[in-house]
Amino acid sequence: GQNIDQPTEMTATEGAIVQINCTYQTSGFNGLFWYQQHAGEAPTFLSYNVLDGLEEKGRFSSFLSRSKGYSYLLLKELQMKDSASYLCAVIYNQGGKLIFGQGTELSVKP
Amino acid sequence: DAGVIQSPRHEVTEMGQEVTLRCKPISGHNSLFWYRQTMMRGLELLIYFNNNVPIDDSGMPEDRFSAKMPNASFSTLKIQPSEPRDSAVYFCASSPGVKARREKLFFGSGTQLSVL
Numbered sequence: 001g002q003n004i005d006q007p008t009e010m011t012a013t014e015g016a017i018v019q020i021n022c023t024y025q026t027s028g029f030n031g032l033f034w035y036q037q038h039a040g041e042a043p044t045f046l047s048y049n050v051l052d053g054l055e056e057k058g059r060f061s062s063f064l065s066r067s068k069g070y071s072y073l074l075l076k077e078l079q080m081k082d083s084a085s086y087l088c089a090v091i092y093n094q095g096g097k098l099i100f101g102q103g104t105e106l107s108v109k110p
Numbered sequence: 111d112a113g114v115i116q117s118p119r120h121e122v123t124e125m126g127q128e129v130t131l132r133c134k135p136i137s138g139h140n141s142l143f144w145y146r147q148t149m150m151r152g153l154e155l156l157i158y159f160n161n162n163v164p165i166d167d168s169g170m171p172e173d174r175f176s177a178k179m180p181n182a183s184f185s186t187l188k189i190q191p192s193e194p195r196d197s198a199v200y201f202c203a204s205s206p207g208v209k210a211r212r213e214k215l216f217f218g219s220g221t222q223l224s225v226l
Contacts, residue, residue, distance in 0.1 A: 033214065042201060042217035043153070087153065097166055098143070098215065100153040 004101035006088050011107045017076050020104045022088030026069040031091040034062050034073045037103065038084045046073070046086075075106075083108045112136075114218035116202050122224045128190040131221045133202030134183055143215060144177055144187050145201040153201070159185065192225045199223070 004024045012018040024032070031050040035043035049055055049064035049071060061074040073086055085103040092099060115134040123129055135142050143158040157167040162179045170177070174193070179185040189196055199222050203215040 042219055043215075044217070045214035048214065097155065097158070099155060100145075102152040 004088055004090055004099060006086075006101045006104045008102065009105040009107070011109060012075075012078055014078055014080060014108055014110050016078050017074065018078060018106065020073045020075075020086050020088075020106065022071045022073070022101060024069050024071070024088070024090045024101075026066065028092040029066060029069070029090060030093060032062075032064055032071050033089040033091075033098070034060075034071075035087040035089060035100075036084050037087060043087055078108050080108050080110070082106065114202055114204050114216050116200075116218035116221050118221060119219060120222045120224075122226065123192055124226050125193055126191045127225075128188065129192045129196075129223060129225075131187040131200050131202075131223070133185045133187070133218060135185070135202070135204030136216055137183065139204035139206050139216070140182075141205045141207065142179060142185050143203045143205075144185070145203065146198045147201060147220075148198045156187070189223075192223075194225045197223055197225050 006022045033048050034046040036046050037043040046060055047055055047062040049062050052064055052066055054061055054063045059076045064071045085105050087103045088101040089098050114136055117132045141160050144156040145153050146156055147153045156169045157177045158165055159179045175189055177187045199220045201217050201220045203217045205213045205215050207213045
């Protein structure tokens with residue numbers, strides 16, 4: 001299979017930093033995405049990693065280690081509007097098949 | 111750009127009825143994906159098309175499900191006959207390239223399907 005594992009839920013405080021981890025099967029790996037999904041809405045793109053290292057985009061950063069089959073999404077200066085589900089997704093092989101993890105439900109509290 | 115357009119937004123039907131979900135991808139996008147989302151199973155890929163050709167339908171649950179893409183601007187997902195376990199949110203997404211490598215998906219608003 002192509003198991004993509006991430007925590008089911010996390011809670012953090014407004015203004016804090018939170019790290020959401022994702023592990024995946026490395027065979028056939030061709031890239032990793034993070035998507036954000038607010039309740040009742042469609043997923044929206046946050047970040048893409050294909051090489052090892054950190055990609056920073058404003059308050060959000062994403063890290064990838066291909067050898068370990070590991071990624072994380074780092075959210076800084078948390079805001080209430082960041083309460084959402086965060087989905088880790090991996091492209092396998094050349095066919096472009098994008099497989100999603102179950103998502104991590106993040107609750108930001110005042 | 112209007113984005114990916116799905117219809118209907120909500121569909122309530124009775125078990126055994128035929129259901130047809132529709133999707134209009136973003137103009138110029140070459141790949142189209144159908145996903146299903148439930149609380150239990152998350153977001154599952156059902157089928158995807160490159161240049162209107164089905165590439166991988168291994169996620170289609172069973173023969174009751176079928177998908178077509180007659181042209182670059184329209185796709186349908188049909189369930190016949192529908193069953194209560196098909197209740198879910200069905201998302202259509204498109205991306206610019208054929209292989210979707212390095213190219214993010216743009217999702218439609220989804221169709222909330224309830225089969226009674």
